Amino acid sequence: MSHNHDHSHGTENVSDGVLLWTVIVNLGLSVFEFVAGAISGSVALMADALHNTNDAAALLIAYIARKISRKGADEHYTFGYRRAELIGAMIQLTALILVGLYLVYEAVRRIFEPEPLLGGWIMAAAGVALIVDVITAWLLWSMSKGSLNVKAAFLHNLTDAGASVAVLLGGAAIYWLDWSWVDPVITLIIAGYILYMSSGMLKKTSRILMEGTPPELSVDEIKEALEALDGIENVHHIHVWELDEHHRALEAHVVIGEARSMEELESLKTTIKTHLDERFSIGHSNLEFESAGKSCHSRANEKHCNS
Template sequence: MGHIHQHDTEAMGDRRLLAAIAANMLLTLAQVVGGILSGSLALIADALHNFSDAAALLIAWVARRIGRQPADHLKTFGYKRAELIAALINLVVLVVIGLYLVYQALWRVFEPQVIQGWTVVIVAGIALAVDVVTAMLTYRLSKQSMNVRAAFLHNVSDALASVGVIVAGTLILLYDWYWTDTVLTLVIAGYVLYQAFTLLPKTIHILMQGTPEGISIDEVIKAMEQVDKVLNVHHVHLWQVDEHRNSVEAHVVIADFADTETVKAALKQELEQRFAIAHSTLEFEVEHCGFGRC
């Protein structure tokens, strides 16, 4: 029953992602058309951000399906890291988009264009509604996946950007402040780059088999050495298989091989309960004494 419930939950999550992808693709098309008709670079900038969100959701959806494949003789740890690879692709694309928007905004300073404020306000209002709906669709999934969480944060930032675009369009209508469009484009680009550079280090850290966040390798060694009959722990490697699974391998020195199973069980229990390390590979060694030395 548990397996069936999990399958139903995953299927529902996939449907939510597909609905969010469809909504963002339609929104991107509407914003591009509106930006071209109105001459608003900020609207096109927001459209590019929405397109990156749709692409991120699509890649995350594909990665989720790949990640559910069981381990085999080629991928003995399974395929869960497909989602991390997808996150890395999405973040790199975000950096490129952010830098492109900065370039376009600075170029617009030297070649200003007339902007139709009403078109900007109407299209941005539609964008705000779609962003809110998309954020609602992905909120629950964002708690379980780095990819979906990144997409969720992008949608929230899109909603804020849409609010900013509406404000800029209103200022253009009331006061002819066309410069607000350029300023807003730079703000959106800055936020895109901020998000990308915030999430990139964590994604790369996991792919580089870095130590899990919040876990000190010294504390792990100390806790293992405090287990009864453990004399020494060395050659320790601690890493994340994916964002939900931590692993460790270590050499454990004990006095008698007869205590191996007892010590192993105690160590595994300590690692799982204290550090949430469910997978551990332990190699046991016996302290040998000879010629008066140990």
């Protein structure tokens, strides 16, 4: 365990540095867009600045959560702090859904109450914002593959790049064609994408925090697979959950047919754990062995199954 940590420490520090820089850059972009929006009188730029501010906050949460998640287990948190990233993802996704709903409101309002905008200023500011958003999303992309927390931050910036495109196109349409309706229509499309993607990730994050069974696993299939092993008569009281998106855990009562020595039980336990790891990618398992006559699975001892 400690060797793996030391081996990846340098890479993690680089990733943290990238994440921190994206926070700083996005805060700077927010200030720039607020100023540009005030000069041009553009509500669209102010809304995009609000979105960027939310992105900067989301990235800061992701940075802090990554730091906390690496703390080792202690007497207060015996599984460690790895779920801190999931909590960070939950906060980000909730905020992103609120931003999506706000964009829907703002787009609908502008359809019925169009406001004059300076197309040239909008295009210039949105162009700068788009460049920053694309660079930030590119930096986060490689980090997002193994973390819901960073993936949520990546999604924030990807959707913000889309919002910048919408503002840029809207500015161009206003500047050359006087099509003020383009901006709210594109904003509605982007808001719909934000809400669709965020709700799916929020569902996954919530399931892990609620210790739900991984969707690709079947408790019945696990039961059948274990009961097919030599020496096992029955498996019950099965609980399967995820500590985070990379670590699965299982708890089960295993009924054996006859009394065995400690060496035989240890050998059987090793066989079960190996089978769980290789077939179901369950790396942590807690097994309670019972003899057939004294199994809590029998009606006389059923109350002990819940202990």
